[in-house]
Amino acid sequence: MSGLKREGDPAHRLDALRGTTPPRPHDARAIAALAANPGCARRALMDGAGLDKDAAARHLGFPAPFGQSPFAITRGNAFEALVKADGCAELLRMLRELLRLPVAEVAYHDVENVGENADARSGAHLRHAHTRSLIDRAARGEDDAGTLYDHPLLALTIAGHTAFLEPDVVAFQLGGRFHIVEIKSFAVIDGQAEPSAAAAAARQAAVYVLALRTLLEELGHDPLRVSHDVVLVCPENFANRPVATLVDVRRQLAVLRRQLARMTTLDRLMAGLPEDLTFDLRPGEDGRPTRPVAELADAVRRTTARYAPDCLSTCDLCFFCRDEARQEGASDLLGRQVRDELGGVASVAEALGLADGSRDPAEGQEEIARLLRNAERLRRECLGSV
Amino acid sequence: MSLLTSLARLRALDEGIAQPVATVRHCHLSARPMVFVPLRLSGEAAAPLAAMLGDDRDRPRLLVVPQPRNRDLRFAWAAELAGVLLPYVESFTADTETVERRGGDPYERALDAPQLVVPNTGGVAFTRLLGRSTRFRRADGPYPVPESVPLLGRWLTYFAERAAYPGSSLTLAATEELGRHWASGQSGLEDGNLASLVAWITEGPREEAEDPLVWPPAGPATDPGFDAEVLAPAIDSGSAERVTEALRTQLAPTWRLMWQALDLLAGLEPGASVAQRWEQDRASFSAMAESVAEGGPPQPRRDGAVAAAARLARMERAQAAYEVQRAYDDPLVMAEYRLTGEAFAGEVVETVPDNAEGEGRSRKLRPLVVIKTDDPVLLPPGTALGTPERRAQGGELVEAHEGLVTVKITKGMGRGKTAAPGTVPDVGERVCYTSLTGDFQGSPGLPDAEATPWTHGGPPQQYVPDDEDAQEEWS
Numbered sequence: 046m047s048g049l050k051r052e053g054d055p056a057h058r059l060d061a062l063r064g065t066t067p068p069r070p071h072d073a074r075a076i077a078a079l080a081a082n083p084g085c086a087r088r089a090l091m092d093g094a095g096l097d098k099d100a101a102a103r104h105l106g107f108p109a110p111f112g113q114s115p116f117a118i119t120r121g122n123a124f125e126a127l128v129k130a131d132g133c134a135e136l137l138r139m140l141r142e143l144l145r146l147p148v149a150e151v152a153y154h155d156v157e158n159v160g161e162n163a164d165a166r167s168g169a170h171l172r173h174a175h176t177r178s179l180i181d182r183a184a185r186g187e188d189d190a191g192t193l194y195d196h197p198l199l200a201l202t203i204a205g206h207t208a209f210l211e212p213d214v215v216a217f218q219l220g221g222r223f224h225i226v227e228i229k230s231f232a233v234i235d236g237q238a239e240p241s242a243a244a245a246a247a248r249q250a251a252v253y254v255l256a257l258r259t260l261l262e263e264l265g266h267d268p269l270r271v272s273h274d275v276v277l278v279c280p281e282n283f284a285n286r287p288v289a290t291l292v293d294v295r296r297q298l299a300v301l302r303r304q305l306a307r308m309t310t311l312d313r314l315m316a317g318l319p320e321d322l323t324f325d326l327r328p329g330e331d332g333r334p335t336r337p338v339a340e341l342a343d344a345v346r347r348t349t350a351r352y353a354p355d356c357l358s359t360c361d362l363c364f365f366c367r368d369e370a371r372q373e374g375a376s377d378l379l380g381r382q383v384r385d386e387l388g389g390v391a392s393v394a395e396a397l398g399l400a401d402g403s404r405d406p407a408e409g410q411e412e413i414a415r416l417l418r419n420a421e422r423l424r425r426e427c428l429g430s431v
Numbered sequence: 432m433s434l435l436t437s438l439a440r441l442r443a444l445d446e447g448i449a450q451p452v453a454t455v456r457h458c459h460l461s462a463r464p465m466v467f468v469p470l471r472l473s474g475e476a477a478a479p480l481a482a483m484l485g486d487d488r489d490r491p492r493l494l495v496v497p498q499p500r501n502r503d504l505r506f507a508w509a510a511e512l513a514g515v516l517l518p519y520v521e522s523f524t525a526d527t528e529t530v531e532r533r534g535g536d537p538y539e540r541a542l543d544a545p546q547l548v549v550p551n552t553g554g555v556a557f558t559r560l561l562g563r564s565t566r567f568r569r570a571d572g573p574y575p576v577p578e579s580v581p582l583l584g585r586w587l588t589y590f591a592e593r594a595a596y597p598g599s600s601l602t603l604a605a606t607e608e609l610g611r612h613w614a615s616g617q618s619g620l621e622d623g624n625l626a627s628l629v630a631w632i633t634e635g636p637r638e639e640a641e642d643p644l645v646w647p648p649a650g651p652a653t654d655p656g657f658d659a660e661v662l663a664p665a666i667d668s669g670s671a672e673r674v675t676e677a678l679r680t681q682l683a684p685t686w687r688l689m690w691q692a693l694d695l696l697a698g699l700e701p702g703a704s705v706a707q708r709w710e711q712d713r714a715s716f717s718a719m720a721e722s723v724a725e726g727g728p729p730q731p732r733r734d735g736a737v738a739a740a741a742r743l744a745r746m747e748r749a750q751a752a753y754e755v756q757r758a759y760d761d762p763l764v765m766a767e768y769r770l771t772g773e774a775f776a777g778e779v780v781e782t783v784p785d786n787a788e789g790e791g792r793s794r795k796l797r798p799l800v801v802i803k804t805d806d807p808v809l810l811p812p813g814t815a816l817g818t819p820e821r822r823a824q825g826g827e828l829v830e831a832h833e834g835l836v837t838v839k840i841t842k843g844m845g846r847g848k849t850a851a852p853g854t855v856p857d858v859g860e861r862v863c864y865t866s867l868t869g870d871f872q873g874s875p876g877l878p879d880a881e882a883t884p885w886t887h888g889g890p891p892q893q894y895v896p897d898d899e900d901a902q903e904e905w906s
C-alpha cells in the first residue's frame with residue numbers, strides 16, 4: 046500500500062475515475078449482484094464511480110451478453126400498466142385481500158416526474174429529498190389514509206458512498222407500516238414461479254427494504270416499520286391477470302447486510318491505485334467513446350477482478366474478465382465448485398502439476414496434492430493411456 | 432461433481448478439448464428418436480413461437496405461430512404439434528410382450544418406446560409448461576380446441592415428468608447427457624450452451640459458439656437481438672412466410688447440433704444396465720398409454736400428499752439404483768468411489784477357496800480373497816461388499832491393512848462343499864469391491880389416498896374437469 050497521503054475527498058476521486066463519461070445510476074439489480082460477489086474490487090470501484098460498465102465493455106470489445114427482447118419489454122410494461130391502471134385500483138384490491146387490511150381509499154403519489162428538468166445528479170437529489178419528506182410525513186401518521194408511493198427514489202450507502210436507487214416499485218403505507226411492492230412479469234403457475242426469477246426478485250426487494258429502513262432510521266423512526274414481507278405481483282398462470290404473493294425476505298436481508306458490511310470500503314481500494322488512473326471513456330460529441338481501447342483495457346487491468354462464471358449472468362464486464370482469467374490460466378474459470386474442490390489451488394497449471402507429480406506441494410497443499418495425485422492415477426488407470 | 436470430474440475439467444482446459452468422464456454410455460438411444468427443438472415468445476410463460484421436430488434428420492418439420500399473440504393460432508399450432516407427436520407416440524403401442532409378475536397379474540409391455548430429445552433443461556421446462564397449458568382444454572364447451580390438443584398436453588406432461596426421473600431415457604436433454612459423459616474446460620453454467628459444449632467435445636472451444644449470429648440459442652428463449660431486428664418486423668409485416676423463414680434460421684443450426692450430439696453419444700458402447708433401465712421405461716410408457724386409452728383424467732395440477740410421497744420415494748430409489756448401476760457399469764464412475772474410499776480395486780494375491788465357518792450342519796462355505804490395492808480403503812471390517820465383476824456375489828470386508836484387503840465371500844459361490852468354478856477370483860485377477868450395493872430400503876408403507884391423514888390435508892379432492900380449467904386464458 047502506498048504511504049502517500051492523497052489530496053481531495055473520495056467522492057472527488059471517484060468522479061475522476063469516471064472522468065467525462067456520464068454517470069449511470071444504480072439499480073437494485075446491480076446492488077444485489079454486487080453483494081453476490083463482494084470480493085470483486087474492479088466491480089466495486091466501477092459501480093462506486095457510477096461508470097457505465099455496459100458502454101465500457103462494448104468499447105473494450107467484450108460486449109455484455111445481455112439484452113432484453115422487445116417482446117419481453119412490451120409484455121412487462123403492459124402488465125405493469127394493468128396493475129397500476131386507475132390509480133392502482135387492481136393493486137389495491139390485491140393488497141386488501143393479501144394483507145387483510147381495511148383500506149378504504151388511498152392517496153397515490155408518483156415521484157417519478159419530480160426534478161425531471163434538472164440534470165441527472167441534482168435531479169436525483171431532488172427526487173430523493175421529495176421521497177424523504179413524503180415518507181417522513183407518512184411515518185408521523187399525519188394522514189391516516191393508506192398511501193402508495195410510485196417510483197420513490199431511495200438511497201443506500203454502498204462501500205462508503207451513497208448510491209441512489211431507482212426502484213421500479215411501489216411503497217405502500219397504512220397506519221405507519223410500510224410494505225415494498227414489486228411488480229414482475231414472470232408467471233406464477235399453479236402457485237409456483239421459476240425459482241431463479243423468484244430468487245432474483247427477492248434479492249432485489251431486499252435491497253429496497255433495506256434502503257427504506259435506512260431512510261426511516263435517518264428520519265428518527267423505527268426501521269422495523271418496514272415489513273420484511275414484500276408483496277410480489279406477478280401474472281397468474283398463462284393469463285395476464287395479476288396475483289399478489291407475500292415473500293419473506295429476511296434471509297436475503299441478512300445476506301445483503303452482511304455482504305455490504307464486509308465489502309472493502311472504496312477509500313481503501315482507491316488508496317492502492319495510481320493517482321492518474323481513470324476509466325474515462327472520453328465520449329466525443331456524438332457520445333461515442335474516443336479513448337484508445339488498449340489504454341482503457343490497461344487501466345481496467347490495474348484493478349483486481351474476482352471472476353466467477355456466475356458473473357456471466359450479472360455483470361456487464363463478464364466477458365472481459367473471463368478473457369483475463371483465461372490468459373492467466375485461473376481455475377476460477379471452471380466455477381466455484383471446482384475452485385472449492387481444489388482447496389485454494391488457484392491456477393490450472395499448478396493443479397495439474399500437483400496431479401502428475403511434476404510439482405511439489407507447497408506448505409498446506411499436501412492433502413489436496415495427495416487427492417489430486419490419486420485422482421490422476423485413477424483416471425490414467427481407467428482410461429488405459431493418457 | 433467430484434474431484435475426479437474437476438481434474439478432468441482442468442485437463443480439458445489445459446489441452447483445449449473435452450475429456451471423457453465415462454467409458455460407456457449411460458442412457459438408452461432410440462433407433463427412432465423424436466428430436467424436439469421448441470422456441471417460446473420472450474417474456475411469456477408458455478407462448479409457443481415455433482418448433483422444429485421430427486425423427487428423420489433429413490426431414491425436420493417446422494411448425495410456426497405466425498402471430499404469437501393470437502390465441503387461436505396458438506391452439507392451431509398445438510394441434511399441428513399433436514399431428515406430428517401423437518402418431519409417433521402411438522406407433523409404439525401396437526407391439527407388446529406379456530410380462531409375468533410375482534404376486535400380480537401379468538401385464539403388457541411395449542417392445543419399444545418413444546424417446547423425446549430436447550436441447551437443454553430449458554427445453555424440458557418448456558415442454559412441461561406446454562403440457563400444463565394444454566392438457567386441461569376440452570374439445571367441447573365454450574372454448575373448444577381440436578381433440579388432439581388436450582391429449583398432446585398429457586403426453587408432453589408425461590415426457591417432462593420422465594425427464595426428472597433418474598436413469599430414465601424417455602426424455603433426454605442433449606446438454607445434460609453430453610455433460611454426463613464428457614467434461615469440458617468451461618463451467619457447468621456455460622455447458623448449458625449446446626453449441627459451445629459440442630464444440631468442446633469435437634474440436635475444442637470456439638469463440639463463435641457464443642455468438643448468437645453464428646449459433647442462435649438452442650431455445651426455448653430466442654436471441655433478444657434477433658427478436659428486435661428480425662422477428663418483430665417480420666411479425667408486424669403480417670407475412671407468415673417471412674416469420675417462418677426467420678425462425679427457420681434460428682432453429683436449423685440447433686437441429687444439426689442435436690443430431691450431432693446423438694451421434695457423439697452413439698459412439699459410446701451402452702453400459703450393461705442400460706437395457707434394464709429402458710425396460711422400466713417401456714413399462715412406464717405402457718402404463719401411461721393404457722391410462723390414456725382407458726380415458727383416465729389428465730395429470731393433476733399438483734400431486735396430493737400420498738401421491739407426492741410415493742413419487743418422491745420412487746424417485747429416490749431410482750436415483751440410488753442409477754448411481755449404483757452407473758458405478759458397476761463404468762470403471763471411471765467407480766473410480767469416484769475409489770477416490771473417496773468407498774471402493775477399492777487391485778490384484779488378487781492370495782485365495783482360500785475352501786475356507787469355511789462353523790462345524791457340522793451349520794458349516795458354511797466362506798471363501799477368502801486377499802487383494803493388493805493402491806486405493807485408500809476407508810471401510811470398516813464387516814462392511815457388506817459387492818463387485819462389478821460378479822454381480823450376483825456378496826462379500827464382507829474382513830480386514831484392510833497396508834494395501835492388503837481380505838474379503839470374505841458370503842453369497843453367490845454355489846451350494847457345494849467347495850466354491851463353484853469361476854466364483855472365486857484367481858490369483859493375479861484384477862477385481863474391484865465396493866460398499867455400494869443394490870440393496871435398498873423398501874418403500875415406506877403409505878396409506879391410500881382416501882385415507883390421507885388430516886396432518887397432510889386429509890383426502891385430496893377428486894379431480895373433476897370443470898369449465899374453468901378448459902377456459903383458462905392463454906394470453
